[in-house]
Amino acid sequence: MTVQEPFRALVARRQEKGHAVEPTGLKMADLPPGNVTIRVTHSSLNYKDGLALQGRPGILKTFPIVPGIDLAGEVVDGSGEGFGPGDQVVVTGWGIGENTSGGYAEYARVQSEWVEPLPAGTDSAWAMAVGTAGFTAMLAVLALERHTFYGADLGGPILVTGATGGVGSTAVALLAAAGHEVHASTGKLDQADYLRELGAAEVLPREEISELNRPLESERWAAAIDTVGGSTLAGIMAATRRQGAVAVCGLAGSAELTATVFPLILRGVSLLGIDSVACPRPLRREAWARLARDLPIERLAPMTQTYTLDDLPGLSRRILAGELRGRSVIRVA
Numbered sequence: 001m002t003v004q005e006p007f008r009a010l011v012a013r014r015q016e017k018g019h020a021v022e023p024t025g026l027k028m029a030d031l032p033p034g035n036v037t038i039r040v041t042h043s044s045l046n047y048k049d050g051l052a053l054q055g056r057p058g059i060l061k062t063f064p065i066v067p068g069i070d071l072a073g074e075v076v077d078g079s080g081e082g083f084g085p086g087d088q089v090v091v092t093g094w095g096i097g098e099n100t101s102g103g104y105a106e107y108a109r110v111q112s113e114w115v116e117p118l119p120a121g122t123d124s125a126w127a128m129a130v131g132t133a134g135f136t137a138m139l140a141v142l143a144l145e146r147h148t149f150y151g152a153d154l155g156g157p158i159l160v161t162g163a164t165g166g167v168g169s170t171a172v173a174l175l176a177a178a179g180h181e182v183h184a185s186t187g188k189l190d191q192a193d194y195l196r197e198l199g200a201a202e203v204l205p206r207e208e209i210s211e212l213n214r215p216l217e218s219e220r221w222a223a224a225i226d227t228v229g230g231s232t233l234a235g236i237m238a239a240t241r242r243q244g245a246v247a248v249c250g251l252a253g254s255a256e257l258t259a260t261v262f263p264l265i266l267r268g269v270s271l272l273g274i275d276s277v278a279c280p281r282p283l284r285r286e287a288w289a290r291l292a293r294d295l296p297i298e299r300l301a302p303m304t305q306t307y308t309l310d311d312l313p314g315l316s317r318r319i320l321a322g323e324l325r326g327r328s329v330i331r332v333a
């Protein structure tokens with residue numbers, strides 16, 4: 001393996017107060033230990049990356065570190081279950097870009113158990129157009145489908161909140177691909193055409209849900225995928241139909257949850273927690289296979305923009321301000 005050193009990276013270093021992220025040339029010896037080396041061609045920008053890049057505490061747990069919670073590229077050294085040198089692979093979660101260096105560098109070194117081979121017919125650009133956000137949306141759809149195993153009925157409208165975001169946009173497209181009637185809630189009503197193009201049957205202003213404040217509201221949605229948390233999640237719980245379920249993915253609005261147990265104990269509503277970081281491997285494989293089927297590159301195109309490492313400072317400000325739409329792929333090499 002011949003590597004041109006130094007190679008391009010963004011590196012976060014601790015400062016007197018907090019941390020700062022800067023472009024830096026790295027050598028292979030600077031990468032953390034691991035038994036698989038990947039030439040990273042693509043990464044992406046997720047909400048967590050926005051927090052890390054903007055110097056917010058809580059995401060980056062060690063310094064110096066390369067941020068970027070997901071990556072895709074070619075294995076240059078090492079092997080694992082279903083992949084070896086020369087294969088295209090994807091890594092999301094497992095602490096990359098948080099506890100150990102991640103995707104914003106031309107090379108990454110990781111543990112073989114974290115690496116998934118790309119499904120046949122896909123490539124790294126596709127994998128990062130999906131990224132952690134799309135993978136999370138897929139886990140949410142699979143969780144709702146598992147919920148129907150004992151007869152719960154998803155045959156009604158399904159709500160997606162934060163619908164123009166990365167998780168939201170991919171959730172709308174995945175639910176529509178699975179034949180559901182999707183209601184998309186957004187703070188950007190000027191993006192209604194975009195959401196309809198992704199497959200939403202109805203577009204609702206976000207206040208319509210966050211202002212639902214009674215313990216039980218009229219039953220509106222068979223299920224929901226929530227990326228917002230806070231009063232939005234409390235409102236969804238109160239308006240979910242009997243035996244329905246809410247896949248709880250995020251906190252774009254708030255990490256707090258003030259609600260009553262009435263929807264849970266009087267209507268059998270379930271909260272399904274979604275954790276993409278430590279998701280077990282069999283479920284990961286199932287999710288990536290299903291993503292390859294239901295979210296091909298043509299379906300991702302309307303929600304995907306491609307940028308470079310140089311664009312990340314500006315993009316990270318915009319994702320935290322809720323200004324970005326869909327998925328931001330970062331072309332690394």
Ligand code: NDP
Nearest residue numbers: 047162163164165166167186187250251252253275276322
């Ligand atoms: P994005 O920033 O792409 O999307 C978030 C969306 O939420 C925005 O586009 C906006 O959509 C809406 N939003 C933003 N701010 C507010 C607010 N103050 N109140 C209400 N809605 C708001 O982020 P991602 O899609 O990458 O992530 C979404 C959430 O999911 C984040 O909290 C993230 O941490 C979490 N997440 C969790 C994962 C897991 O494993 N559980 C994995 C990945 C993400 P609109 O304008 O359409 O309303």
